[in-house]
Amino acid sequence: MKDSTRASKRESEAEHPAAASWRAFPARQQPDWPDPRALRAVTDDLAAAPPLVFAAECDQLRRRMAAVARGEAILLQGGDCAETFERTTTDAIRGKLQTLLQMAVVLSHATALPVVKVGRMAGQYAKPRSSAVEERAGVALPSYRGDAVNGLEFTEAARVPDPRRLRTMYEASARTLNLVRALTTGGFADLRQVHAWNEGFVAASGAGERYEQLADEIGRTLDFMRACGVDTRELATTEFFVGHEGLLLDYEAALTRTEPDSGRAYATSGHLLWIGERTRDLDGAHVEYFSRVANPIAVKLGPTTSPDTVVSLLDRLDPDREPGRLTFVVRAGAERVRDLLPTLVEKANAEGAQVAWVSDPMHGNTTTAPSGHKTRRFDTVLDEVRGFVEVHQELGTHPGGIHVELTGDDVTECVGGGNAVLEEDLPHRYETACDPRLNHTQSLDLAFLLAEMYRGR
Numbered sequence: 001m002k003d004s005t006r007a008s009k010r011e012s013e014a015e016h017p018a019a020a021s022w023r024a025f026p027a028r029q030q031p032d033w034p035d036p037r038a039l040r041a042v043t044d045d046l047a048a049a050p051p052l053v054f055a056a057e058c059d060q061l062r063r064r065m066a067a068v069a070r071g072e073a074i075l076l077q078g079g080d081c082a083e084t085f086e087r088t089t090t091d092a093i094r095g096k097l098q099t100l101l102q103m104a105v106v107l108s109h110a111t112a113l114p115v116v117k118v119g120r121m122a123g124q125y126a127k128p129r130s131s132a133v134e135e136r137a138g139v140a141l142p143s144y145r146g147d148a149v150n151g152l153e154f155t156e157a158a159r160v161p162d163p164r165r166l167r168t169m170y171e172a173s174a175r176t177l178n179l180v181r182a183l184t185t186g187g188f189a190d191l192r193q194v195h196a197w198n199e200g201f202v203a204a205s206g207a208g209e210r211y212e213q214l215a216d217e218i219g220r221t222l223d224f225m226r227a228c229g230v231d232t233r234e235l236a237t238t239e240f241f242v243g244h245e246g247l248l249l250d251y252e253a254a255l256t257r258t259e260p261d262s263g264r265a266y267a268t269s270g271h272l273l274w275i276g277e278r279t280r281d282l283d284g285a286h287v288e289y290f291s292r293v294a295n296p297i298a299v300k301l302g303p304t305t306s307p308d309t310v311v312s313l314l315d316r317l318d319p320d321r322e323p324g325r326l327t328f329v330v331r332a333g334a335e336r337v338r339d340l341l342p343t344l345v346e347k348a349n350a351e352g353a354q355v356a357w358v359s360d361p362m363h364g365n366t367t368t369a370p371s372g373h374k375t376r377r378f379d380t381v382l383d384e385v386r387g388f389v390e391v392h393q394e395l396g397t398h399p400g401g402i403h404v405e406l407t408g409d410d411v412t413e414c415v416g417g418g419n420a421v422l423e424e425d426l427p428h429r430y431e432t433a434c435d436p437r438l439n440h441t442q443s444l445d446l447a448f449l450l451a452e453m454y455r456g457r
């Protein structure tokens, strides 16, 4: 790009409050980019690139999330802990989509509510870390912060943050979105394919068999509808959104676009972006940035969240109390959720908030197995979801859904589930780049058990 073009782009960014105001606030968990000029060159290019998602799609999702907040729909959000460039493959993407579609069918069938499907996909390339440094056998190197920042390989060279990775992140996200859009509108997500999503899976697991029965039932219902003259071709496509943690503010700012008609700014890297537990400080750059974009947004709430923090987040991020604007994703841990959640929900209600409440049962329940693998126990994950649903049941509020780390692959990262993965199985297929994910079977197990909880309400 020519220097003159860069200069004019900088001017327009400077005029754009959403893209620039966050720079005056402390930003946690940002990479130590070694060469600011190289970073600038990449972000200037991204600022001229086409948006990955459109404002109208984000508005549509805000309406869908408003339905979740009102108790008229359920959110299902899932995907890798950390997407990697290497695994931007057709099989991996289709596997995650297929898992989410199956889970959505299970939930929707049990609740008779629409399920809002959001992939933790097409942008989940940056990770906040507990420690800036990773140590192995006496060697200390900068921690891996996601493929958007540095390499997973434990070498000095790989761990240097490289801003050119932001461009690769954009390209990998575009590739993923392209396939997701093709699959969700081109026949793969057709509800009449409800059996096909289970292929290669049914024989292998109880959840698969249970799903097959459900698929039979849905098939019969579709036949009946057809016999009644209903055109089931309307079920050929499905609505699907994507989201990721809006962690790297240089990237998000470069992809911020203003909608000419409304003058509103949108983060166009994904539909639903969230602020993580480690970056949600009220006077921090992330809250500032997200207060200025019009997307539906979410905030993670960990075990130490106070009711006052909830109110302050509401005032900063959803001052108009607009249903669908804000989602609180609670990741308190199975031990804390029953104590903590009621106080948070009651306080938010007293403030007139119309937020969606969603459970992330993964991040508060991470342990280390004797083998040294980070893992999560399926039963503990389930217990947090159960606690979340129970609390809402007692308060008479709506358990809005779940946000989970999962994959369509048959990995062995979380322990337990119907086809129990044992601790000693963990090394067999431990493939995550960061935190352990539910595999296909465990994801479907969770969907069936959550469906029972909804049905029992």
Ligand SMILES: O=C[C@H](O)[C@H](O)COP(=O)(O)O
Pocket: 081, 127, 128, 129, 130, 131, 363, 434, 435
């Ligand atoms: O996915 C969430 C975080 O990035 C992850 O849990 C951090 O892991 P760490 O505690 O190993 O840094």
Ligand SMILES: C=C(OP(=O)(O)O)C(=O)O
Pocket: 081, 128, 245, 275, 276, 277, 278, 300, 331, 363
């Ligand atoms: C980092 C994450 O979660 P949390 O902010 O809740 O720790 C995540 O969802 O990837």
